[in-house]
Amino acid sequence: MGRFISAAVLRDMAKLNKTVVLEEDSVLTPSAKDLAKELGITICKGREEIVGHNVVGQSAGQKQTPAVNSAEAGNQSEDLKKAVQKILGEVLKPACENPKATHVKGETVVVQPFLEAPPGQKVGLVDVIDSRVGNLASGFMTFDHSQLPWFLNYDEVDYVIEGEFVLEVAGQVFRAKAGDVVYIPKGSQVVFSSPTFCKVFYCTYPANWADFCD
Template identity: 85%
Template sequence: MGRFISAAVLRDMAKLGKNIVLEEDSVLTPSAKDLAKELGITISKGREEIIGHNVVGQAGVQLINSESGVKAVSVSSGTEVTNTKDTDLKKAVQKILGEVLKPACANPKATHVKGETVVIQPFPEAPPGQKVGLVDVIDSRVGNLASGFMTFDHSRLPWFLNYDEVDYVIEGEFVLEVGGQVFRAKAGDVLYIPKGSQVVFSSPTFCKVFYCTYPANWAEFCD
């Protein structure tokens, strides 16, 4: 299986150069492709240029994958890396990628959460007067994604997602405003929200939603 290159990984790589060469089995996420166009990054796989911006004479970054993950990263501008400075850059990039790509949970384990033990608490980040409840039932202590329940009682919650999220509506009407769109979901519906989205969650009545987020330790990436 190839290495998925997320927008967060690509942003760190771009700090060292805008001409990036990926291994053949690497896969760019949609958000990474959008970021490449936004930052004017040229991305190639081998000899094939997959996203081009005619970058000439700039340092580049090469990502080398292996079955165990990122094996090495080298900085290149058309010549081989030979000096100490470039070696230090390689080590710096390896460290950055190691931090970005490391799993949220070092030892994920199968977990059973009994429904009768779940107690949804008032969400302290909700605006004054808004009745929003939330509880995590799975977090980075046991897995690489988090999940839990949230409720909205005639309430609205503006929020910025620095993580990917999937929502499943259990009961009531759940409204999601994102990117100029308004989704009105009912019980049984599923919604996906990409990382980097500014949203407004709400319900005109009462709703209960089950959510999953990735990564589980998303709060660590918040500014």
């Protein structure tokens, strides 16, 4: 699977130049594409422009209009490649440099309102293990007759503790009950919900999942 370029990563890359050259295996998230259009960022893979106003890499015999001056692009490509590698290195490094065994007592856990939920939606969330102690995060979510559209730029496993948990992803609808386990792969656009009330235990990788949210 190619490396995902999130909106946060793209924003950092665009600080160097409004024309961003990606490695061939890179994959833009939907939010990154929207950001590129919003900020007028031109994104290329080699000679092919994948986001921008110009058309590059057309079929033989058709006139090509390069996104930038070819000499300028040639001079910048090596610097941009190094910048991309540096940023990806930061993104892909372990979330926790010194993981340690940790015991969290259930009686101390308090689920807080999730501030990123849409107005009027009763969604709660709390991390009990985070990047301060491990590379894998875990915690609890609650949904009270509510739903939460979300983009996951990380892997997640959910275990239903109580109630009915509904997950819509990639054209599929999963209706999970207490005792069921659901896996959601990185790069998924989902809708979490419950028609009643449910409580879910989740695990995410990497632990600093919030750093990859836009």
